[in-house]
Amino acid sequence: MNYLSIKDIDNLSYWVKEAIALKKDPLKYQDLGKNKTIGLLFFNNSLRTRLSTQKAAMNLGMDPIVMNFGNEGWALEFEDGTIMDQGKSEHVKEAAQVISQFCDVIAIRAFASLTDKEKDLAEEVLTAFAKYATVPVVNMESSVEHPLQALADAITMEEFKVPHKPKVVLSWAPHPKALPHAVANSFIEMMQKQDADFVITHPEGYELNSEVVKDSTVEYDQEKAFENADFIYTKNWSSFNEYGKVISQDKTWMITADKMAKTKNAKFMHCLPVRRNVVVADEVLDSENSIVIEQANNRTYSAQIVLKKILEK
Ligand code: CP
Numbered sequence: 001m002n003y004l005s006i007k008d009i010d011n012l013s014y015w016v017k018e019a020i021a022l023k024k025d026p027l028k029y030q031d032l033g034k035n036k037t038i039g040l041l042f043f044n045n046s047l048r049t050r051l052s053t054q055k056a057a058m059n060l061g062m063d064p065i066v067m068n069f070g071n072e073g074w075a076l077e078f079e080d081g082t083i084m085d086q087g088k089s090e091h092v093k094e095a096a097q098v099i100s101q102f103c104d105v106i107a108i109r110a111f112a113s114l115t116d117k118e119k120d121l122a123e124e125v126l127t128a129f130a131k132y133a134t135v136p137v138v139n140m141e142s143s144v145e146h147p148l149q150a151l152a153d154a155i156t157m158e159e160f161k162v163p164h165k166p167k168v169v170l171s172w173a174p175h176p177k178a179l180p181h182a183v184a185n186s187f188i189e190m191m192q193k194q195d196a197d198f199v200i201t202h203p204e205g206y207e208l209n210s211e212v213v214k215d216s217t218v219e220y221d222q223e224k225a226f227e228n229a230d231f232i233y234t235k236n237w238s239s240f241n242e243y244g245k246v247i248s249q250d251k252t253w254m255i256t257a258d259k260m261a262k263t264k265n266a267k268f269m270h271c272l273p274v275r276r277n278v279v280v281a282d283e284v285l286d287s288e289n290s291i292v293i294e295q296a297n298n299r300t301y302s303a304q305i306v307l308k309k310i311l312e313k
Contacts, residue, residue, distance in 0.1 A: 001136055001309065001310050001313045002130055002136050002137045002138070003136075003137075003138045003139060003147060003148075003306045003309075003310065004123075004126060004130060004137065004138075004139045004142070004145070004147070005139065005145050005147055005186075005189075006145065006147045006150055006151075006186050006189040006190050006193070007189070008147070009147075009151070009193070012154060012190065012193045012194070015151065015154075015305055015309075016151075016154050016155050016158045017158075018305055018308075019151070019155045019298070019301040019302060019304070019305040020155060020158065020159065020301070022059075022301050022304050022305060022308070023155075023298070023300075023301045026059045026300075026301075026304065027059055029059075029060050029061075029308055029311075030059070030060065030061040031061055032060050032061060032308060032311045032312070033057065033060035033061040033062035033307070033311055034061040036061075036062045036063070036104040036105070036311065037062065037063045037064075037065060037102065037103045037104055037105075038053075038057045038062050038063070038064050038065070038103060038104065038105040038106075038107060038307070039064075039065050039066075039067065039099055039102065039103035039105070039106045039107070040053055040054065040064055040065070040066045040067070040107045040109075040140070041067050041069050041073075041099070041106065041107065041108045041109070041129075042066070042067070042068050042069060042070065042109045042140075043069045043070050043108070043109060043110040043111070043125065044070065044109050044110065044111045044141075046109055046140070046141075047272075047273065048271075048272060048296050048299050049109060049140045049141060049148065049149075049299065050066065052296075052299035052300040052302075052303055053107055053138075053140060053148070053299075053303045054066065055300045055303075056300050056301070056303035056304035056306075056307055057303075057307060059300070059304055060304060060307055060308060060311065062104075062105075062307070062311075065102070065103065073095075074089035074090040074095075075087055075088045075089050075090075076088060076089075076090055076091070076092050076095055077090065077091045077092065078091075078092050078124050078125060078128045080093075092125075092128040092129065092132055093128075093132050095132075096128065096129050096131075096132035096133040097132055097133070097134060099133065100133045100134040100135045103135060104135055104136075105135055105136050105137075105138060105307065105310055105311075106129060106133050106135055106136070106137050106138070107137070107138040107139075107140045108125065108126055108129050108137065108138070108139065108140060108142070109140040109141050109142075110125035110126060110141075110142055110143065111141060111142075111143060111180055111182070112142075112143035112144070112180040112181070112182065112244075113143070113244075114178050114180060114238060114243065114244030115243075115244055117243040117244075119143075120143035120144065121143070121144060121209075123142050123143055123144055123145075124143070125142065125143070126139055126142040126143075136310045136313075138303075138306060138307070138310070141182050141183075142182060143180065143182065144181070144182055144185055145182050145185055145186045145189075146182040146183045146185075146186045146271070147186050147190075148299065148302050148303055148306065149183055149186060149187075149271050149299070149302075150183075150186035150187050150189065150190035151190070151302035151305070151306070152295060152296075152298040152299045152301070152302035153187055153190060153233070153269065153271070153295065153298075154190050154194070155298040155301055155302060156269065156291060156294060156295045156298050157194075157231060157269075159294070159298075160231075160267050160291055162230045162264075165195060165196060165197060166196045166197070166230040166231060167196070167197040167198075167199070167228055167229045167230050167231075167264070168191060168194075168196045168197070168198050168199070168229070168230065168231045168233065169198075169199045169200075169201060169225050169226060169229045169231065169232050169233065169263075169266075170184060170187055170188065170191070170198075170199070170200045170201070170233045170234075170235065171201045171202070171222060171225065171226075171232060171233070171234050171235075171253070171255065172201065172202035172203065172206050172234075172235070172236060172237065172253060173234045173235070173236050173253050173254055173255055173278075173279040173280065174236065174248070174249045174250055174251055174253050174254060174278060174279065175236035175246075175249070175275060175278060175279060176246070176249060176275075176278070177246070178238035178244050178245065178246050179235075179236050179237055179238055180237065180238070181208055181209065181212075181237045181238070181240060183235050183237075183271050184208055184235050184237050185208065185209065185212045187233060187235070188200065188208070188212055188213060188216060189212065191216070192214065192216065198216055198217065199216075199217045199218075199219050199225045199229075200213065200216055200217065200218045200219070201218070201219045201220065201221070201222045201225035201226075202218075202220070202237075202253075203220065203248055203250055203253060204220055205239060205241070205242070205247050205248065206237065206239060206240075206247070206248075207240060207241060208237065208240050209240055222253060222259070223259060223262055226259055226260070226262040226263050226266075227262050227263070228263065228264045229262075229263040229264060229266045230263070230264055230266050230267070231266055231267050231269060232255065232260065232263060232266045232267070232268050232269065233269040233270070234255050234268070234269070234270050234274075234279060234280060235270065235271065236279060254277070254278065254279065254280065254281060255268065255279065255280040255281065255284050256281045256283070256284065257281065257283045257284055257287070260284055260287075260289065265289065266289065267289050267290075267291045268280070268284050268285070268287070268289050268290045268291065268292070269291060269292060269295055270285075270292050270295075271295070272292055272295075272296055274292070
């Protein structure tokens with residue numbers, strides 16, 4: 001069993017309930033991972049994913065090995081049939097098989113390049129590891145998806161659920177750097193499995209991949225989108241059509257208390273890290289309605305439920 005995508009969740013509400021039960025008794029399955037090793041391979045930076053996935057593995061009795069591929073590993077080649085006479089020292093074909101001898105599960109973080117749309121959409125790194133590894137592979141954020149984050153988001157929304165069908169808004173917010181689409185994509189795919197009034201809001205030009213958005217509602221007027229919302233989930237992403245470009249840093253899209261006042265006392269969510277007073281004003285992030293810290297805490301239990309299911313297989 002691999003966990004590469006939200007599509008790998010067979011029953012979201014059941015997984016969420018199981019994760020919440022695990023959170024109440026995190027060490028209950030300590031024997032499940034005894035004498036098993038998880039290799040966490042990072043091609044990019046991380047705080048939450050790195051620590052929460054290690055914590056989840058340790059809660060299950062596993063031994064984590066962490067490797068920062070970006071600056072510690074041999075530069076990997078991913079294309080088949082290449083003449084490797086340039087900078088790449090090792091082919092993923094050998095690397096994935098070798099790592100599989102040391103690890104019972106391999107987890108990988110490899111962000112989008114945001115320069116080569118075709119390769120990013122093909123999930124070059126994740127797909128290659130899934131192809132050549134002989135053990136289960138977990139996605140810790142790839143070029144297209146961040147399914148551990150979206151599962152943590154679902155757990156968090158269940159914990160803060162409202163007594164009616166919720167209105168959930170995914171809002172773009174400005175950011176000085178070009179950021180990937182993975183968090184937004186997985187959040188959308190997760191919301192499409194929920195019984196909710198789900199609205200995506202962003203400036204024109206920031207349309208996400210239509211194959212992900214499908215028939216989800218898109219509202220270009222942010223304040224209109226916020227009306228009666230129960231959850232505001234904020235995230236920046238770069239342009240998908242003008243691939244990887246920052247086409248606007250419109251500061252009027254920052255999340256402020258005035259905007260939150262349009263909602264139905266909505267909870268504020270963000271996957272973190274977040275730039276204060278660029279993406280969201282201090283007054284919102286520091287408010288009682290901000291649940292970003294508990295959202296980050298739930299990264300442990302999203303990883304733990306995924307690892308538990310893999311170990312049980
Ligand atoms: N949300 C998230 O994935 O955080 P890190 O990038 O710090 O792991």
